[in-house]
Amino acid sequence: MMNLSDPAIAVRDLRVVRGGAEVLHGLTFEVPRGQVTGLLGPSGCGKTTLMRAIVGVQIVSGGEARVLGEPAGSAGLRRRIGYSTQSPAVYRDLTVLENLRYFAAVLGAPKDDPERVLAEVGLAGAARQLGSTLSGGQLGRAGLAVALLGRPELLVLDEPTVGLDPVLRQELWTLFHRLAEGGTTILVSSHVMDEAARCERLIVLRQGEILADETPGALRAHTGTADLEEAFLRLIEERAAA
Amino acid sequence: MSVAITLATARRIMTQLRHDRRTVALMVLVPTLVMILLYYVMDDERSFGRWAPILLCVFPFLVMFLITSIATLRERTSGTLERLMAMPLGRLDLLLGYGLAFGLAACAQVALALAVSLTWLGLDLPGPLWPLVLVALLNALLGTALGLLCSAFARTEFQAVQFMPIVMIPQILLGGILVPRGQMATVLEWISDVLPMSYAIEAMAHAVADADPGGEFWRDVVVVAGSAVLALLLGAATLRRRTS
Numbered sequence: 001m002m003n004l005s006d007p008a009i010a011v012r013d014l015r016v017v018r019g020g021a022e023v024l025h026g027l028t029f030e031v032p033r034g035q036v037t038g039l040l041g042p043s044g045c046g047k048t049t050l051m052r053a054i055v056g057v058q059i060v061s062g063g064e065a066r067v068l069g070e071p072a073g074s075a076g077l078r079r080r081i082g083y084s085t086q087s088p089a090v091y092r093d094l095t096v097l098e099n100l101r102y103f104a105a106v107l108g109a110p111k112d113d114p115e116r117v118l119a120e121v122g123l124a125g126a127a128r129q130l131g132s133t134l135s136g137g138q139l140g141r142a143g144l145a146v147a148l149l150g151r152p153e154l155l156v157l158d159e160p161t162v163g164l165d166p167v168l169r170q171e172l173w174t175l176f177h178r179l180a181e182g183g184t185t186i187l188v189s190s191h192v193m194d195e196a197a198r199c200e201r202l203i204v205l206r207q208g209e210i211l212a213d214e215t216p217g218a219l220r221a222h223t224g225t226a227d228l229e230e231a232f233l234r235l236i237e238e239r240a241a242a
Numbered sequence: 243m244s245v246a247i248t249l250a251t252a253r254r255i256m257t258q259l260r261h262d263r264r265t266v267a268l269m270v271l272v273p274t275l276v277m278i279l280l281y282y283v284m285d286d287e288r289s290f291g292r293w294a295p296i297l298l299c300v301f302p303f304l305v306m307f308l309i310t311s312i313a314t315l316r317e318r319t320s321g322t323l324e325r326l327m328a329m330p331l332g333r334l335d336l337l338l339g340y341g342l343a344f345g346l347a348a349c350a351q352v353a354l355a356l357a358v359s360l361t362w363l364g365l366d367l368p369g370p371l372w373p374l375v376l377v378a379l380l381n382a383l384l385g386t387a388l389g390l391l392c393s394a395f396a397r398t399e400f401q402a403v404q405f406m407p408i409v410m411i412p413q414i415l416l417g418g419i420l421v422p423r424g425q426m427a428t429v430l431e432w433i434s435d436v437l438p439m440s441y442a443i444e445a446m447a448h449a450v451a452d453a454d455p456g457g458e459f460w461r462d463v464v465v466v467a468g469s470a471v472l473a474l475l476l477g478a479a480t481l482r483r484r485t486s
Binding site: 073146 | 326486
């Protein structure tokens, strides 16, 4: 039995090699429970690979990742983690509702879960639309809705707010914080720095290494700038100087 | 493995088919239309009677092979397979779901082709109908299983369709249709002996010609069914929870 004060995710010296090159160079960090943790960094820095390793679908070459007290990828975790990929993994030749009903059946989620998650991501109006007729932003939300099915303890969301208008983005962040207040741990990636301010904790990644792992406030204080975009640049300069 | 997840998967795949009416229409109508074409090309009931069972063998296999390999390839490239692999779905749940859904589609296909052949085209069966249906269905399952297996070796849909002639043409050439298997060079006969289609064609010939299919028919049926199970298990082995 695990302790509630244990971290939701504990990664130690994690290494991943893809296509002959090492893309994650021995990462070590923890993600606390019941918070929104942001995984920030430019495109290609290894965010998706790291998330895949945490979900347990990535072949890793070294180190370990423990998730909710079990080794990443254990069969017991498959019901406890909700994962939404960057390109929305939904069937384009099914309606949104048909997609959700199928994934809910696979997860053994309650019968009314599809309607609940549709309302949560603001997609109830498009429930009967085929995936292929949705806009990019709608597809992204459909993918996010699948991740919410069955109320998982941990949500791993790869760039869930890309291409959304500011109002929808605001709504989704409100949803993330509401879920975190209810005890859900959320790991959310973004390459947009202004989203970092909305997280309770930040892990900044660049070229497969961790540049920073602290709260947004601490990051601003330690880099001496109020702007997180600026803070990111300072971190890189610091690293280059060291 | 879970029966509920397997059935949910089969239902999902059939729903996808339902949204794609043109594919369903092609799948169900094409074998029948080719049967009719064959009838008029042969223009003689005896030759038609010899060729019809072969088409009834080849078509369910061919169509199911193509559809399954493309469908599973899409599942791999669209990310839905990765999503399912991160969920509590067993690999066999997915494969059997496909087998079940496409097996039902094959039933519709064979039913129409048979109905037209037996009525309009005057195909004569001395024995019962069920052996023929059994072989056709097993062939559809074999096609589904091999399609799943081959899709693991294709990265694009272009590559996937190229597997069709590779898998299909040698089996037809060596299956005893053009040249009886006993008259082939020894090496070719050995190869023919290990190709499941050879047994499917032989079983179909028995199903059409014999009043009471006996031991040889059953041996062939077991070989085809065994090949389908083997291909399904190999296909399951190609589905990986973790990828690079």
